[in-house]
Amino acid sequence: MKWVKSLVAIIVLVIVLITADLLPIDAISTFSFNSDNSVDSIIFPHDEVVEVNIEIDEDVYQEMLTNATEEEMVMADITYNGYTFSDIGIRPKGNSSLRDVASSDSDRFSFKIDFNYYLEGQDFLGITKINLNNIFMDPSYMAEYLGYEMLDELDAVSSRTTYAAVSINGEYYGLYLAVEQVNDSFLVDNFGNDSGELYKPDLGVGSDLAYISDNGMDYTGMFPENMDEYDNETLVELLKTIEDGGNLDSIFNVDSFLKYLAISTMTVHPDSYQGAMYHNYYLYNNEGIFEWISWDLNMIFNGFPGSSLTDLEATEFLIDEPVKGAMSNYPLIEAIFKNEEYVEQYHEYLEILSEGYLAEDNINEKLLSVYEMIKSYVETDPSSFYTYNEFETALFQDEGNNLSILSFVEKRVDNVAQQLSGEIASTNNGEGNSGSGSSGGMGQMQPGMNQGTGEGVSGEMPELVDGERPARPEGIEGERPAGPGVVDGEMPAMTETVDGEIPAIPDGVEGQMPEMPEVGEGEMPETVDGQMQSKQQGMQDEAVNKEVIVEESSTISTTNIIIFLSMVVVIIGTSLYLSKKH
Numbered sequence: 001m002k003w004v005k006s007l008v009a010i011i012v013l014v015i016v017l018i019t020a021d022l023l024p025i026d027a028i029s030t031f032s033f034n035s036d037n038s039v040d041s042i043i044f045p046h047d048e049v050v051e052v053n054i055e056i057d058e059d060v061y062q063e064m065l066t067n068a069t070e071e072e073m074v075m076a077d078i079t080y081n082g083y084t085f086s087d088i089g090i091r092p093k094g095n096s097s098l099r100d101v102a103s104s105d106s107d108r109f110s111f112k113i114d115f116n117y118y119l120e121g122q123d124f125l126g127i128t129k130i131n132l133n134n135i136f137m138d139p140s141y142m143a144e145y146l147g148y149e150m151l152d153e154l155d156a157v158s159s160r161t162t163y164a165a166v167s168i169n170g171e172y173y174g175l176y177l178a179v180e181q182v183n184d185s186f187l188v189d190n191f192g193n194d195s196g197e198l199y200k201p202d203l204g205v206g207s208d209l210a211y212i213s214d215n216g217m218d219y220t221g222m223f224p225e226n227m228d229e230y231d232n233e234t235l236v237e238l239l240k241t242i243e244d245g246g247n248l249d250s251i252f253n254v255d256s257f258l259k260y261l262a263i264s265t266m267t268v269h270p271d272s273y274q275g276a277m278y279h280n281y282y283l284y285n286n287e288g289i290f291e292w293i294s295w296d297l298n299m300i301f302n303g304f305p306g307s308s309l310t311d312l313e314a315t316e317f318l319i320d321e322p323v324k325g326a327m328s329n330y331p332l333i334e335a336i337f338k339n340e341e342y343v344e345q346y347h348e349y350l351e352i353l354s355e356g357y358l359a360e361d362n363i364n365e366k367l368l369s370v371y372e373m374i375k376s377y378v379e380t381d382p383s384s385f386y387t388y389n390e391f392e393t394a395l396f397q398d399e400g401n402n403l404s405i406l407s408f409v410e411k412r413v414d415n416v417a418q419q420l421s422g423e424i425a426s427t428n429n430g431e432g433n434s435g436s437g438s439s440g441g442m443g444q445m446q447p448g449m450n451q452g453t454g455e456g457v458s459g460e461m462p463e464l465v466d467g468e469r470p471a472r473p474e475g476i477e478g479e480r481p482a483g484p485g486v487v488d489g490e491m492p493a494m495t496e497t498v499d500g501e502i503p504a505i506p507d508g509v510e511g512q513m514p515e516m517p518e519v520g521e522g523e524m525p526e527t528v529d530g531q532m533q534s535k536q537q538g539m540q541d542e543a544v545n546k547e548v549i550v551e552e553s554s555t556i557s558t559t560n561i562i563i564f565l566s567m568v569v570v571i572i573g574t575s576l577y578l579s580k581k582h
Contacts, residue, residue: 039125042081044160044180046149049377050081052132052178053167054090054111061168068092068102068109073117080164085124089117095202097136108174108383110134112181126189129181132166134174137305138298139386140394140405141378142370144177147267147297149366153357154349156259157190158294165377174384175377182282182293184226196285197224197235200295207278209332211236211243234285242335254342256292257332262349265322266358266416267300268314270307274323274330301408309435311403315411318433319350319419320426327430347420354413363409367395 043050056064056076064074073089092098092109101109111132116122124130135141144161151158159180166173180186187194201207204221212218216232219239224230238251248254260281264272272280272294282293302314307324309317320337323330327337336342356362379388386394393399398407419426 039127040160042083043125043127044162044178046162049163049165049175049374050178051167052081052164053079053170055169056090058169064092065107065109069098073114075118078113080124083124085115085122087118089114093131097134101134106383106385108134108385110136123185126185127180128185129183131179131181132164132176133179133298135177136298136385137303139390141175141374141391142367142395142405143300143303144298145370146366147263147300150263150353150357151259151294154259154262154352156294157256157291159186163374172380172382174381175374182295187284191284191286191291193287194226196287197230198226199223199235199283200225201281201283202279203277208329209239209242211239234288238290242331245335245338248335251288252290253292254336255345257336258342258346259349260292260294261322261333261336262346262353265317265319266350266353266412268302268307268309268317268412269297269300269304270324271296271299271304274333275304276306276324301405307435309433310401311408312401313435315408315415318426318428319416321428321430321432323432325432327432350416350420354416358409358413360410364406367406371395
């Protein structure tokens with residue numbers, strides 16, 4: 001019977017060889033490279049713009065756009081930074097941004113990508129969902145990107161991001177920001193479990209974290225996204241602890257909130273818990289201790305049109321009453337400021353940001369570095385909400401009451417330092433911050449969703465009604481042309497950097513935009529000082545090579561077919577020989 005065992009061993013060996021050859025590189029990568037470093041370098045790099053192409057049936061795509069507010073998932077294929085996945089889910093996403101785009105002439109929706117919606121277990125290096133944010137209400141294209149980098153600077157648990165040049169069926173659609181979804185895979189990666197309740201409050205009862213009763217079901221605005229059945233019992237304990245002034249550390253990771261509070265206050269972000277809508281945050285019950293997770297940072301640097309603060313007023317935002325309106329309306333923040341230890345740590349985080357990430361030399365270099373990385377994509381963005389000139393102005397040049405990011409940060413850092421030192425007041429008798437009623441630069445620069453023509457609607461946002469923006473005015477005409485240098489939806493080729501250096505801001509700029517050379521039709525602009533150019537062509541070549549590997553790995557190679565046939569012949573011959581011998 002030894003010949004039978006030998007035959008079985010040979011057959012098993014052949015099956016293993018064929019199975020290994022059939023296994024796609026996508027699946028291999030999930031098991032072989034699933035580490036933070038791999039995710040950061042492949043999915044969320046911060047030194048390049050990743051290429052993302054979504055292949056979708058044209059009829060399905062048009063129906064999805066027509067019914068965008070339904071947010072229904074449809075099937076598509078995606079190639080993300082050279083890695084291809086079939087049968088992923090995609091849908092439009094958003095709140096006010098979704099409604100505003102749907103009621104305009106634009107089709108520039110944000111999208112949610114779900115890798116395992118149709119194929120259970122499919123993931124991208126452990127990541128199951130990615131948001132492609134349309135950079136709404138942000139002419140600088142950088143607010144959210146910088147916000148998440150600041151969270152990382154303070155070592156806060158937060159989503160990872162990267163810029164994505166998104167194409168639909170091979171045609172360049174626009175520059176987006178890819179943002180990691182806060183979901184089960186995020187929770188496991190950051191906390192080692194996903195068994196607790198994950199809340200994403202949005203204006204409903206309980207979102208202000210005010211205690212009203214012991215009945216968890218009374219908090220109708222607080223329901224776990226990841227559970228169908230719940231009682232909110234632990235949540236009620238958190239709210240009671242906030243109300244009673246008990247030991248907050250026993251049920252809440254206070255430090256996670258202080259990091260958020262420092263960044264949100266430093267950048268003046270009332271489209272958050274500190275504003276009238278009490279939203280854009282997650283609470284996660286991490287085995288009895290709640291964690292604060294920041295979300296949706298596209299309106300930092302006073303970008304929220306409902307803030308009622310001019311940019312100059314926003315730079316004077318009070319750090320020890322960091323809310324819109326009375327402190328009593330914000331129970332958690334009020335509780336924080338009753339504890340000297342918490343306030344001291346919060347102040348320390350403000351200093352870390354002021355002296356580190358937002359320090360003049362660092363933020364200048366950061367803005368220029370990101371500007372060089374994305375500017376060609378912005379200039380040729382066929383669906384942008386803004387003109388290229390508005391993009392540069394938002395970064396480098398003050399315009400009327402609107403401060404550039406450079407000027408805003410400079411004035412804000414100086415003001416915060418004076419508040420911390422006691423030179424100027426940091427409180428207002430519990431009344432918080434109020435303004436002149438005119439919102440800041442980012443809000444006023446929002447165009448009338450007219451595909452980036454730069455005409456806008458009198459440069460002003462409509463007033464909020466019960467926290468919601470009304471539909472856009474009718475009569476916004478015209479569509480934005482494809483943009484200089486775009487041919488059939490393709491990005492123009494670009495050359496590499498010189499020594500990888502980032503140009504310094506010219507002396508004496510003081511918040512003014514560096515002089516930009518004129519750009520002829522179909523040409524890419526020169527850099528600020530001629531040193532920095534994009535590396536897109538090299539990235540495209542690399543992406544093509546990776547895609548070829550993915551496709552080739554999914555099929556049986558010619559060599560292995562020959563090996564397979566040879567093994568079959570050997571098996572048959574061996575079987576005949578051994579059977580005759582025995």
